[in-house]
Amino acid sequence: MSKKASCKLTDFAVSCGCAAKVGGKVLRQILAQVPQTADNHLLVALENFDDAAVYELNEEMALVETLDFFPPVVDDPYTFGQIAAANALSDIYAMGAEPLVAMAIVCFPTRTLSTDILVAILKGGADKVREAGAVMVGGHTVEDERPMYGVVVTGKAKPKEIVTNAGAKKGDLLILTKPLGTGIIITAMKAGLAGPQEKDEVIASMVALNKTASRIMLEVGVNAATDITGFGFLGHLLELATASRVAVEINSSKVPLFPAAIDHARIGLIPEGAYRNREFVGGRVRFAPQVDLAQEDLLFDPQTSGGLLISVPPAKAEILLEKLHQQGVEKAGLIGEVVSGEKGLITVKK
Amino acid sequence: MIEIDVRGLACPIPVIRTKKALDEMQEGEILTIVDNPASKENVMRLARAYGCQIKVEPAGEDFRLTITRRRT
Numbered sequence: 001m002s003k004k005a006s007c008k009l010t011d012f013a014v015s016c017g018c019a020a021k022v023g024g025k026v027l028r029q030i031l032a033q034v035p036q037t038a039d040n041h042l043l044v045a046l047e048n049f050d051d052a053a054v055y056e057l058n059e060e061m062a063l064v065e066t067l068d069f070f071p072p073v074v075d076d077p078y079t080f081g082q083i084a085a086a087n088a089l090s091d092i093y094a095m096g097a098e099p100l101v102a103m104a105i106v107c108f109p110t111r112t113l114s115t116d117i118l119v120a121i122l123k124g125g126a127d128k129v130r131e132a133g134a135v136m137v138g139g140h141t142v143e144d145e146r147p148m149y150g151v152v153v154t155g156k157a158k159p160k161e162i163v164t165n166a167g168a169k170k171g172d173l174l175i176l177t178k179p180l181g182t183g184i185i186i187t188a189m190k191a192g193l194a195g196p197q198e199k200d201e202v203i204a205s206m207v208a209l210n211k212t213a214s215r216i217m218l219e220v221g222v223n224a225a226t227d228i229t230g231f232g233f234l235g236h237l238l239e240l241a242t243a244s245r246v247a248v249e250i251n252s253s254k255v256p257l258f259p260a261a262i263d264h265a266r267i268g269l270i271p272e273g274a275y276r277n278r279e280f281v282g283g284r285v286r287f288a289p290q291v292d293l294a295q296e297d298l299l300f301d302p303q304t305s306g307g308l309l310i311s312v313p314p315a316k317a318e319i320l321l322e323k324l325h326q327q328g329v330e331k332a333g334l335i336g337e338v339v340s341g342e343k344g345l346i347t348v349k350k
Numbered sequence: 351m352i353e354i355d356v357r358g359l360a361c362p363i364p365v366i367r368t369k370k371a372l373d374e375m376q377e378g379e380i381l382t383i384v385d386n387p388a389s390k391e392n393v394m395r396l397a398r399a400y401g402c403q404i405k406v407e408p409a410g411e412d413f414r415l416t417i418t419r420r421r422t
Contacts (some may be wrong), residue, residue: 026412185363185421188362190362191362191365191366192366193366256408265395266390266394266395266399267365267369267399268362268365268391268393268394268395268396268399269359269361269362269365269392269397270391271361271388271390272360272361272388274384274388275387275388275391294395338412
C-alpha cells in the first residue's frame with residue numbers, strides 16, 4: 001500500500017483540538033459512576049474539575065499531574081505538535097506550578113501515512129516542552145486510523161503556592177490572558193474561509209505557552225486561576241465560580257476576541273462543541289438582552305490552548321495587568337468581577 | 351427548489367454547501383436537511399446573516415430547513 005507523504009491533517013479530525021472533548025454533561029454522568037479514591041496526599045483531585053491533580057509529597061513539595069490529547073487542529077504537523085504540547089502544559093501553568101517531565105501519547109496510521117508526519121508532530125511537541133524548561137522522556141504510540149497527539153505532564157509546586165479554581169473571592173477582578181475564538185477560526189479554516197492573517201494570529205496564540213502569565217500571577221499573588229480549553233470560557237468560568245462558591249459578572253464587550261471570529265460565528269461556522277458547552281453551562285448564565293448571539297457563541301466556543309482566567313484581589317489587578325502587557329501577554333484584558341449572589345451564577349453584560 | 355442533503359456530514363460542511371447555494375442564487379428556495387442540532391443552529395445563523403426567511407421542521411432525528419431568498 002502506498003503511503004501518503006503529505007495530507008490535509010485536519011481532514012482526519014471529526015472535531016478539532018479541544019472541541020473533540022466529550023461534553024461536560026456526559027462526562028459528569030460517566031464519572032459519577034466511577035468510584036473515586038480518597039487519599040490524604042491529594043490536595044486537588046477531581047471534585048472541583050480543576051485543571052490538574054495535585055499530590056503532596058511533603059510540606060515543601062507537591063506533584064502536579066495532567067494529560068491532554070486530541071486530533072489535529074492544523075494541517076502542519078510540527079505546528080500541531082507544538083499546539084498540543086502548549087495546551088497540555090497550560091494545565092500545569094494554571095495551577096501556578098512548574099513543568100518538569102513530559103511523555104507523549106500518540107495514535108497514528110503508520111500503514112497509510114508517512115512516518116515523516118509523525119516525526120514532525122513529535123518534534124513540535126518536544127520543542128515546546130523544551131521551551132517550557134521541561135524534558136520529554138518517552139511516550140506510547142498506538143496504531144490507529146486517525147492521528148491524535150498529546151502530552152502527559154508532571155510538574156512541581158510548593159503546596160502553599162498552588163493556585164486552584166476554588167479561591168476566588170467577592171470583589172476580585174477577573175483577567176483573561178488570551179483572546180477567544182480558536183474553535184470558530186479553526187472551523188473557518190476547515191471551511192476554507194479564514195484569511196491568512198487571522199490564521200497566523202490564532203496559530204501564534206495557540207502555540208504560545210502560558211508560562212509568562214503563570215509566573216507573573218505567582219509574583220503578584222492571586223486568589224484563583226484556571227485555563228480556558230474545551231469547555232469554553234463560560235464552562236471554565238462556571239467551574240471556577242462553582243468551586244469558589246461565588247457569583248461572577250462579565251462585561252462581554254471587554255472580553256478579548258480574535259476579531260474575525262465574530263463574523264464567522266454570524267454565518268454559523270461554529271464547532272459542535274460550542275453547542276454542547278451551551279447546553280451544559282447555559283442554564284447558569286444570564287445574558288443581558290443587548291448581548292448579541294454571535295458574542296454569546298464566542299463565550300461558549302471551545303478553546304484549544306486558551307489563556308489563563310485569573311481571579312485577583314482588586315488592589316493587585318492593575319499591577320497584574322501592567323506586568324502581563326509589559327512582558328508580552330499583550331492581549332490580556334480585565335473582563336469582569338466576582339460579585340455577591342447565588343453561587344455559580346454568571347451574569348453577562350454588554 | 352435546491353435540495354442539499356448533508357446528513358452524516360459534520361460541521362462546517364452543511365454551512366459550506368448551503369452558503370455556496372445562497373451565493374449562487376439571487377432568489378429562490380433551498381431545502382437543507384441535517385441530522386444534528388448543531389448543524390441546524392449553524393445553518394439557521396447562516397440564513398439569518400443572508401437576510402433570508404427560514405422555516406425549520408423536525409423530521410424524526412433530522413431537521414428540514416427551508417430557506418427563502420428574495421431579490422433585494
